[in-house]
Amino acid sequence: MINSYRKKINSEYSHLDTNTIRWSKTLDFIGTCDAVNSGLDIGDRTSFTVELEKVFGCAFGNTNIDLDTDEIQGKYDVITAFEIIEHLYNPLWCLEQIREGLLENGRLYLSTPVGKPYFLWSPSHFHEIHRKRLNFLFKRAQFHIIRQDTFKIHPTYFYFTGFRPFLRGIFEKVQIYELGINK
Template sequence: MTDYFKNKIDKEYANKPATKIRWDKTLEFMGSGKNIKSALDIGDRTGLTEMMEDKYGVKFDNTQGDLDKIELKGNYDLVTSFEVLEHLFNPLFNLEQINNVLNKNGCLILSTPLAKPSFLWAKKHFHEMSKRSIYALFESAGFKILRHGYFRVHPFLFYTSGIRPLMRLFLDKIQIYELVDVNSLSDDR
């Protein structure tokens, strides 16, 4: 089953136009690497993981297991988490775990869908967060927002293919953030 997923599902996902747009926009937001010596990508390896490794010249570790339960280990200059939080029962636990493994002056780059009406949610999403709710979540986990942005992931013609896709033109965005530990400038980790 794992081989089927890696060979068929991952390949199909990677070849979708929306995936290419998502990965390109994410890399654009990330910009050039700032002296990154260690990195962790939350979730399974994807084509984006490989693109980040090429761009920053560092091997990314990846998580294994249930992110609602596992304790993250290690120390990292950069942690990335792309479209993961909405799939977790307890995103606060995951963010606290990430904060624990960030080096002093390390950063987290995270993206998640911006909240939209629940009938437009993907079936596997437990949460979609508004700007206000995600800011509160970041604060509770001890993060400070350095910068943020928004982007859409579908090619324009997708939005003309029906009523639900047209609604997504106005309601469906990805929010992306660069975060640091609120204590990183005064904390000697």
Template sequence: MENKFINKIDSNYSNKPATKIRLRKSLDFIGDKTSFKSALDIGDRSGLTEMMESMYQVKFDNTTGNLDYNTLDGNYDLVTSFEVLEHLFNPLFHLQQVKKILSKDGKLVLSTPLSKPRFLWSKEHFHEMSLSSIEALFDVAGFKVVRKDFFRVHPLTFYFKGVRPLLRLLFDKIQIYELEHLDE
């Protein structure tokens, strides 16, 4: 079943200022001391996938198909999922699939927008989660939070281009997490 709301990454995506900030912040969060042998980047290959491969000298696999109902296979030490959850109808199913393929001592690094007023949501987002709701989702899916951070993705000048961008200065943040298996 084709999902008309799932978009491929357009060729201009990596050239946008917000994307460059997002890439840098995501790489900074993962850090250069991370060591792993197998990795999966959820979603289409992007500039970030290539940067991570170069930085860590490890090939990153990518997912194909619809993440709302396709199962994931493999065994990975690191899984990255950058701004994917908000596009899924069923983020719990997806997280359960990731848990299944994550090695016992593996790490999931995930980012998603922090919830903001509905009128500021992107039309492609089905979910934007508050801090408490996403952490409850992680718990139900069998993950614990190792660490978290928040960042903005637009250059400062962006926020002074009108009322809506100014509101984004107040509300628009990305939450990024490092997760591991919940002790069971």
């Protein structure tokens, strides 16, 4: 069964203001990198996948599988999972599969919303995980945090357009991580 919390990716998705801001801040977090031999972007291919290929200097594959039950094929220097785990029934399974798909010194770049009150969740999210619980999840999946950051995904004026957007200004952030495999 395909996860009903999975968001449909189409050309409209690539042009949303929130994605443009998120992708820009994600590239700022990644920074400049040495070229790698192989990369995998978890989820559907988007225009952001092309940007990742430029940053890492290699072609990126994408997944077209049920991330709650299917295995990731191949071994990669870099795997990215941006805004993925909040849509999954079982994020631990996906993280374990990612770990198996990384080469020994490989890196996982992952982002997900910081947990916020349930009434502010996106309808397509099955989980929104607070930082402390996410750290436990990484540890259970045998990852360690190399570095982390948080950022907002809306322009400042958005948070003053109503009561709910104002609450989003207080609670809504994206947490982003660079992770390595525990040895």
